[in-house]
Amino acid sequence: MSAREVNFDGLIGPSHNYGGMSEGNLASANNAGDVSNPREAAVQGLEKMRMLIRAGLTQGVLPPLPRPNFDLLAAAGFGGSDAEIVELAGKKAPKLLKAAYSASSMWAANAATVSPSGDTSDSRLHLTAANLSTMLHRSTEHPDMTAALVSIFADEDRFAVHGALPAHPDFADEGAANHVRLCAEHGAPGVELFVFGRDAGESAVGFPARQTRLASESIARAHGLRDSRTLFVRQSRTAIEAGAFHNDVVCVGTLDTLFFHEQAFDDSEAVLNAIREAAGDDFELKPVMVPQEEVPLEDAISSYLFNSQLLQWPGEDRLVLLAPLETQETESTRAFCEAMVAGNGPIGRVQYVDVRQSMRNGGGPACLRLRVVMSDDEIASVHPGVMLDETKIDALQGIVRRTYRDRLTPADLADPQFANECQIAREALLEELGLSSLV
Ligand code: SUG
Numbered sequence: 135m136s137a138r139e140v141n142f143d144g145l146i147g148p149s150h151n152y153g154g155m156s157e158g159n160l161a162s163a164n165n166a167g168d169v170s171n172p173r174e175a176a177v178q179g180l181e182k183m184r185m186l187i188r189a190g191l192t193q194g195v196l197p198p199l200p201r202p203n204f205d206l207l208a209a210a211g212f213g214g215s216d217a218e219i220v221e222l223a224g225k226k227a228p229k230l231l232k233a234a235y236s237a238s239s240m241w242a243a244n245a246a247t248v249s250p251s252g253d254t255s256d257s258r259l260h261l262t263a264a265n266l267s268t269m270l271h272r273s274t275e276h277p278d279m280t281a282a283l284v285s286i287f288a289d290e291d292r293f294a295v296h297g298a299l300p301a302h303p304d305f306a307d308e309g310a311a312n313h314v315r316l317c318a319e320h321g322a323p324g325v326e327l328f329v330f331g332r333d334a335g336e337s338a339v340g341f342p343a344r345q346t347r348l349a350s351e352s353i354a355r356a357h358g359l360r361d362s363r364t365l366f367v368r369q370s371r372t373a374i375e376a377g378a379f380h381n382d383v384v385c386v387g388t389l390d391t392l393f394f395h396e397q398a399f400d401d402s403e404a405v406l407n408a409i410r411e412a413a414g415d416d417f418e419l420k421p422v423m424v425p426q427e428e429v430p431l432e433d434a435i436s437s438y439l440f441n442s443q444l445l446q447w448p449g450e451d452r453l454v455l456l457a458p459l460e461t462q463e464t465e466s467t468r469a470f471c472e473a474m475v476a477g478n479g480p481i482g483r484v485q486y487v488d489v490r491q492s493m494r495n496g497g498g499p500a501c502l503r504l505r506v507v508m509s510d511d512e513i514a515s516v517h518p519g520v521m522l523d524e525t526k527i528d529a530l531q532g533i534v535r536r537t538y539r540d541r542l543t544p545a546d547l548a549d550p551q552f553a554n555e556c557q558i559a560r561e562a563l564l565e566e567l568g569l570s571s572l573v
Contacts, residue, residue: 147198158341224548255358441498452482519568
């Protein structure tokens with residue numbers, strides 16, 4: 135079967151702000167309370183999508199979720215008109231209001247875990263919405279995200295959308311950010327590598343491990359993956375403690391290439407051997423390990439070297455790493471990238487992209503997209519409104535420029551007028567995407 139990778143990016147919502155809400159995510163903590171620029175954030179995200187469309191890649195988009203999340207505020211006992219709820223929550227529970235406004239669904243890598251139809255027992259493409267249960271502000275994403283995924287991947291003959299796992303710490307799941315698929319070519323059966331940070335029931339120490347082995351195993355079972363091609367490996371505690379709150383902060387893989395930091399896993403050699411065994415004769419793994427000596431873990435995390443998109447770029451023989459500008463600005467990572475592309479390994483070019491607004495909340499290029507490997511027939515079955523070309527990007531940017539603020543402070547969240555603006559902006563975006571049924 136021939137298939138290609140489609141990137142569905144999260145469209146950054148009008149309430150993008152620096153809430154400092156993610157313990158263990160150093161960028162989120164360091165920029166807490168800063169003034170954000172939602173308009174610039176959304177334009178940056180859309181420009182990244184435009185870059186990939188111009189390169190000849192297939193690009194989709196996921197809409198922002200309803201914000202503020204009135205269901206969350208109502209669950210906390212706030213009632214009355216929308217304006218009254220926002221005003222009162224701003225006075226009585228400002229932290230909760232911040233959570234209700236979070237634009238964190240922009241990080242689409244956390245929206246779901248995806249298994250392409252070539253890997254599943256019923257030959258359908260499976261998606262499981264992530265419960266994101268570790269962080270309050272993210273734990274409320276899945277009902278609306280599931281609804282969006284059901285609308286977009288509606289064809290039940292081809293797609294199976296699973297609701298999130300139970301919202302208990304034993305089932306903590308953060309979606310594709312802890313999942314890597316390796317294969318000979320996208321349409322061939324893959325080896326699915328699930329990376330967990332702790333076992334169910336394991337007591338918490340230090341920064342939270344947001345993915346459990348039980349969650350990963352449950353998803354693999356529900357997707358009907360073959361045991362011999364499915365691996366569960368543990369993320370190193372060292373990486374989590376250094377700020378790698380998801381595996382995709384220290385590792386990215388595509389096709390036959392795994393690009394990872396020496397300290398991403400406890401035992402890298404064992405991980406590579408397990409992949410080789412699962413791959414059998416189908417492909418020869420090309421590991422690119424970045425040594426601690428050349429790029430200290432601290433630099434890898436602050437520069438987000440690994441939170442890059444690793445892409446088969448039309449017209450290029452070797453893979454392209456689409457990395458954040460911060461990787462170019464950090465000496466060790468820039469030097470590593472220069473030496474890497476000068477060598478004869480599988481990654482032949484590094485392209486830098488400006489997603490600074492998202493980066494300041496700990497979200498690089500890879501966080502912003504959900505990868506979905508699809509056949510042409512599957513692509514043709516997706517809700518067409520979310521498939522992008524440059525004309526649609528222009529239209530979305532027009533709405534963003536017209537309806538988004540270019541300056542948002544934490545205090546602005548308590549302004550009922552802002553809640554109104556967010557709703558107007560989202561409705562206009564949904565209309566453009568042909569998804570007004572989600573309003
Ligand atoms: O879950 N940041 C997100 C960043 C997610 C990045 N995704 C991947 N690595 N795939 C998180 O920590 C910060 C929000 C705030 O503090 O306002 C936040 O949620």
